[in-house]
Amino acid sequence: MKNLIFKNGDKLPIIGLGTWKSKPGEVAQAVFWAIEAGYRHIDCAAVYQNENEVGAGIAKAIAEGLVKREELFVTSKLWNNAHKKEQVLPALEKSLADLKLDYVDLYLIHWPISFKAGVGFPGGREDYLTYEEVPISETWKAMQELKEKGLAKHIGVSNFNQNKLKEILELGGQSPEMNQVEMQPYLPQEGLVEFCIEHGILMTAYSPLGSPDSRADKHADDPKLLVDPVVKEIADKHKVGAGQVLIAWSIARDIAVIPKSVHQERIIGNLASANINLDDHDMMELRDIGINHRFIDGSFFTGENSPYESSDLFDQA
Numbered sequence: 001m002k003n004l005i006f007k008n009g010d011k012l013p014i015i016g017l018g019t020w021k022s023k024p025g026e027v028a029q030a031v032f033w034a035i036e037a038g039y040r041h042i043d044c045a046a047v048y049q050n051e052n053e054v055g056a057g058i059a060k061a062i063a064e065g066l067v068k069r070e071e072l073f074v075t076s077k078l079w080n081n082a083h084k085k086e087q088v089l090p091a092l093e094k095s096l097a098d099l100k101l102d103y104v105d106l107y108l109i110h111w112p113i114s115f116k117a118g119v120g121f122p123g124g125r126e127d128y129l130t131y132e133e134v135p136i137s138e139t140w141k142a143m144q145e146l147k148e149k150g151l152a153k154h155i156g157v158s159n160f161n162q163n164k165l166k167e168i169l170e171l172g173g174q175s176p177e178m179n180q181v182e183m184q185p186y187l188p189q190e191g192l193v194e195f196c197i198e199h200g201i202l203m204t205a206y207s208p209l210g211s212p213d214s215r216a217d218k219h220a221d222d223p224k225l226l227v228d229p230v231v232k233e234i235a236d237k238h239k240v241g242a243g244q245v246l247i248a249w250s251i252a253r254d255i256a257v258i259p260k261s262v263h264q265e266r267i268i269g270n271l272a273s274a275n276i277n278l279d280d281h282d283m284m285e286l287r288d289i290g291i292n293h294r295f296i297d298g299s300f301f302t303g304e305n306s307p308y309e310s311s312d313l314f315d316q317a
């Protein structure tokens, strides 16, 4: 399988297992199946409220001799309610305790916005902290200390647009090693990809299948990526599934990709996407797919009940 390579030579397996919405009762088994199938990259976050069970799946796989810790690449993310300098280390320590690990391979600032301590999801404006109250530079400095302590082998960000990345780059010192953002053919993020390549920042594509399980109830009118006719046509041509085409699309662009599943057959099939070679014609058809859509639009963190604007999160078209 292809790897992305960090500046120090460390490798990130290009396909990882996503774990958002994987229920605590299901995720340990899903992680175990994934490692058994050959996954070596697991994407986690404190806010997914299942790191304890993800850790149980990892521990079982290690105990049964399927894999050694150093062969795994585990990512976790700092939630928005722990951006003050004194909160960052305890937040990682909690994730490490839950994951039953001594270090994570990658730790990301989950979003470039802050909540007050103890706020899981904000109920109103009073639950947020502004950039004046917690500058991104304060959080980034604390992230660098985690790397210096060896608790996070690599550090990066998630949901950062070009302006927010520039703010960190302008600080000098350690630059973000990863930017994890939504990326799929309806949102190819061409400008951001170019910017990240230029600045040596690796990228990971989240919600590569259009996150159907987070859309079902409130977003019935969203376009459906997994049944898009262009994706379907390419899938039929290669005799593979639509989901596999979407994963192969990220791999062809040298972008890590973290499809989530709790079903063994899909976990195995998603990994097998690494064997699909999309040709130039397929890539051109996907480039010209004709739909622009962001599935995870961040509207839950912006608007009149928040001090943040959509432009704080996403590059404007």
Ligand SMILES: NC(=O)C1=CN([C@@H]2O[C@H](COP(=O)(O)OP(=O)(O)OC[C@H]3O[C@@H](n4cnc5c(N)ncnc54)[C@H](OP(=O)(O)O)[C@@H]3O)[C@@H](O)[C@H]2O)C=CC1
Pocket (backbone or CB within 6 Å): 017, 018, 019, 020, 021, 043, 044, 110, 158, 159, 180, 181, 205, 206, 207, 208, 209, 210, 211, 212, 213, 214, 226, 241, 243, 244, 258, 259, 260, 261, 262, 263, 266, 269, 270, 296
């Ligand atoms: N940094 C960030 O802010 C964010 C990070 N993420 C990360 O990215 C991961 C992936 O994104 P996510 O939003 O979960 O959504 P995905 O786009 O990975 O879609 C997951 C959904 O697709 C289903 N599925 C999985 N494989 C297939 C397949 N081959 N064919 C058809 N359906 C399939 C899953 O069902 P089932 O499980 O039942 O198989 C689930 O319903 C997350 O789990 C998380 O780790 C996601 C959002 C935001």
Ligand SMILES: O=C1CO[C@H](CO)[C@@H](O)[C@@H]1O
Pocket (backbone or CB within 6 Å): 020, 045, 047, 296
């Ligand atoms: O990773 C993610 C999924 O969960 C959260 C919502 O519950 C999102 O904020 C986040 O982007």
